[in-house]
Amino acid sequence: MTKKIGLIVPHDYKLLSIAAILEVFETANKLSKTTEKHFEIMIFQSAEQIIQERLFGYIVNSIEDSDEKLELILIPAFTTDNMSEMIAKNRKFIPWLQKQHQFGAELASFCTGAFLFAASGLLNEKLATTHVDACSAFTKAFPLVKLKPEETLTADGSLYTSGGSTSSFHLLILLVQKYCGNEIAVQIAKIFSIDLNRYKQSYFSTFRPNHLHNDTLVAMLQQKIESQYSTIEKLEEITRDIPTSARNMTRRFKQVTGIPPIEYLQNIRVESSKKYLEQTQLSISEIIEKTGYNDPKAFRKVFYKMVGMKPIEYREKFRVQ
Numbered sequence: 001m002t003k004k005i006g007l008i009v010p011h012d013y014k015l016l017s018i019a020a021i022l023e024v025f026e027t028a029n030k031l032s033k034t035t036e037k038h039f040e041i042m043i044f045q046s047a048e049q050i051i052q053e054r055l056f057g058y059i060v061n062s063i064e065d066s067d068e069k070l071e072l073i074l075i076p077a078f079t080t081d082n083m084s085e086m087i088a089k090n091r092k093f094i095p096w097l098q099k100q101h102q103f104g105a106e107l108a109s110f111c112t113g114a115f116l117f118a119a120s121g122l123l124n125e126k127l128a129t130t131h132v133d134a135c136s137a138f139t140k141a142f143p144l145v146k147l148k149p150e151e152t153l154t155a156d157g158s159l160y161t162s163g164g165s166t167s168s169f170h171l172l173i174l175l176v177q178k179y180c181g182n183e184i185a186v187q188i189a190k191i192f193s194i195d196l197n198r199y200k201q202s203y204f205s206t207f208r209p210n211h212l213h214n215d216t217l218v219a220m221l222q223q224k225i226e227s228q229y230s231t232i233e234k235l236e237e238i239t240r241d242i243p244t245s246a247r248n249m250t251r252r253f254k255q256v257t258g259i260p261p262i263e264y265l266q267n268i269r270v271e272s273s274k275k276y277l278e279q280t281q282l283s284i285s286e287i288i289e290k291t292g293y294n295d296p297k298a299f300r301k302v303f304y305k306m307v308g309m310k311p312i313e314y315r316e317k318f319r320v321q
C-alpha cells in the first residue's frame with residue numbers, strides 16, 4: 001500500500017537536505033516491483049511562502065488549506081546559524097506538525113531540522129540528536145529533550161532524528177527499511193554508497209548505554225541492570241547493597257545517563273526483545289518471559305511506545321532471514 005508522506009519546505013531550508021530526502025524516496029519508488037509506488041510524496045509550505053504552484057517538480061500544498069492526513073512528515077536541515085530567528089520565521093509549521101502527529105503521523109527531522117521539531121514540543125522527554133556543532137545551542141534551547149550528541153540517529157516511538165552530514169542517509173535508510181523492507185533498504189544503501197553495517201548498529205542498538213563516566217555507583221547499578229534485567233522484579237532488589245539512598249541514586253543515575261533507572265531497565269529489556277524478534281523464532285510469549293516481563297499487556301505497551309510498532313510488526317519488518 002502506498003504511504004502518503006509530506007516534506008515541508010520551510011524558510012531557510014538547506015537545498016542539499018531536500019535533495020537527499022527526495023532522491024532516496026524517489027529511488028525507493030523506482031525499485032518497487034509492482035506498478036504501485038511505495039510512497040506518494042507531497043510538498044508543503046506555508047501560504048505566505050508559496051509563489052508558484054510547483055516546486056522541485058511537485059505540486060506545492062499549503063499547510064493552512066490542506067486537510068491531508070499523512071503517515072510520515074519530514075523536516076529538512078536549515079542553512080542559518082540563527083535558529084531562534086529560523087523558528088520565528090517558520091512558527092506557522094508548529095501547530096500543523098502537532099496536529100499531524102495527533103492524527104497518527106510519524107515525524108522525522110534531519111540535522112538541524114531538529115530545532116523546528118523540538119520547538120513543537122513533540123520531542124520533550126524524547127531522545128533526539130542533531131548536527132554535532134549545534135548540540136550546545138540545542139541543549140540550551142530545549143532542555144527537556146534528551147539530546148544524544150554521539151548518536152547517528154535516534155528513534156523514540158514514532159519520532160526520529162538524525163545527526164549531520166551522512167547521518168541523514170542512515171535515517172532515510174531506516175525509514176525505507178521500515179516501510180519497504182530490508183531488500184529495498186539494502187539496494188538503496190548500495191546505490192548511495194552508505195555503510196549499511198554502521199546503519200544497522202545504530203538502529204538495532206537504538207539505546208546505547210553511556211558508560212563513559214566516572215560515577216562508580218551509577219556504573220554499579222548499570223552493570224546490575226544489564227546483567228540481571230531478565231530476573232529483576234523490583235529495582236529495590238539490586239540497589240540494597242549500593243551505599244547511597246534510593247533518592248540520591250535515582251538523581252545521580254538520571255544526571256549521568258539522562259534517564260531514571262526504571263526507564264533504563266525498560267530500554268535494556270526492549271533492546272533484548274528486539275534481538276530475539278530479529279534473530280530467533282521464539283514466540284512473543286517466550287520473549288516476554290525471557291526479557292523479564294510478567295504482564296504481556298505491559299510489555300506490548302512499553303515496546304510500542306519505544307519502538308513505534310507492535311512486536312509482531314517489528315518481527316515482520318526486521319527479521320533476519
